[in-house]
Amino acid sequence: MNTLSATWEWLTTAANWSGDNGVWRRLGEHLFLTVVCLALSCLIALPVALVLGHLGKGGALAVNISNAGRAVPTFAVLVLLLLSPIGGHGQWPTIIALVLFAVPPLLTNAYVGMRGVDADVVRAARGMGMTGRQMLFGVELPLAMPLILTGVRIAAVQLVATATVAALAGGGGLGRIITAGFNLASTPQVVAGAVLVAVFALLVEGVFEGARRLAPQRGGPG
Numbered sequence: 122m123n124t125l126s127a128t129w130e131w132l133t134t135a136a137n138w139s140g141d142n143g144v145w146r147r148l149g150e151h152l153f154l155t156v157v158c159l160a161l162s163c164l165i166a167l168p169v170a171l172v173l174g175h176l177g178k179g180g181a182l183a184v185n186i187s188n189a190g191r192a193v194p195t196f197a198v199l200v201l202l203l204l205s206p207i208g209g210h211g212q213w214p215t216i217i218a219l220v221l222f223a224v225p226p227l228l229t230n231a232y233v234g235m236r237g238v239d240a241d242v243v244r245a246a247r248g249m250g251m252t253g254r255q256m257l258f259g260v261e262l263p264l265a266m267p268l269i270l271t272g273v274r275i276a277a278v279q280l281v282a283t284a285t286v287a288a289l290a291g292g293g294g295l296g297r298i299i300t301a302g303f304n305l306a307s308t309p310q311v312v313a314g315a316v317l318v319a320v321f322a323l324l325v326e327g328v329f330e331g332a333r334r335l336a337p338q339r340g341g342p343g
Contacts, residue, residue, distance in 0.1 A: 127309035128316065137313075142297070144317065150293030151321065154212070155280045158219040162276055165220065166227035167269070174235020174265070175257045184232055187225040195222045195283050203290055215287045222283055223276040230272025234265030267333070274329035281322040295321065 131137055138144045166187075173180035195218050202214035238261045246260045262269075288296030295318050302310030 124308055124312060128312045131307075131309045131313045132316070142301070144295075144298065147293060147295050147297055148317070148321070150297075151281070151284055151295045151318075154215070154219070154284050154287055154292070154294055155277065155325075158216055158223060158280050158284070159273070159277050161216070161220045162223035162227055162280075163273065166224045167231050170228045170231030171235060171257065171262065174232045175253070175261060177236065180232045180236065184225075184229050187228045195219065196286055196289070198222075199286055199290060212287065212290075212292050215284075215290050215292050218286070219280055219283060223280050226275040226279070227272045230275070231265065231269045234268030234272075235261055237268065238264045270329070270333055274326065274333075277325050277329065278322050281325050282318060285318055 136143075140146070169183060170180070173183055198221060199214055199218040202217055205214075242260060242264065243256065246256045251259065284294050285296030285299060287294045288300045295314055298314035298317065299311050302308070302312075302314055
């Protein structure tokens with residue numbers, strides 16, 4: 122039996138999908154970790170990007186600093202956090218490492234989106250007597266939303282793929298299927314785990330793309 126057929130057999134075996142170590146349990150853990158990390162990343166990156174993009178000051182420096190963080194592997198950050206005083210506090214080392222990984226695309230896309238708003242539209246809004254807050258939330262944010270959502274989509278897909286490192290720190294998720302496969306010297310299980318992660322990432326990509334297509338298009342001040 123070759124690897125592909127053995128992998129298919131593993132994926133179609135009902136016993137592998139149920140129980141505490143089954144696919145459904147691991148998928149739920151993976152989804153939870155992805156959602157939590159994405160929410161925390163958005164809470165950190167988006168307010169900073171929106172304010173700096175609105176003011177037009179300091180954004181380039183913030184983007185460059187956040188992008189510099191991409192040069193540091195998530196696994197390396199995770200190892201350092203595990204060796205730090207917070208290493209024994211549940212999944213926090215994994216969450217912090219993943220949040221740091223997801224911030225750059227969110228910050229970059231949101232800032233670029235804000236700075237890309239047509240200057241004539243901004244001047245027209247200011248001429249209509251809009252306050253800075255009104256311009257931010259009523260004009261700039263709606264026009265920048267496509268790029269902001271692109272950043273959220275990129276971060277979400279990257280988190281799905283990278284959250285597998287949680288298994289290396291004793292956490293849950295689909296990565297546990299892969300590590301268990303290595304421990305059992307079961308190549309089909311390792312491949313099956315990788316396939317599940319890839320399919321999950323594609324599904325997340327599809328959800329965001331569908332939401333983008335369904336979202337109403339908004340313009341500037343009328």
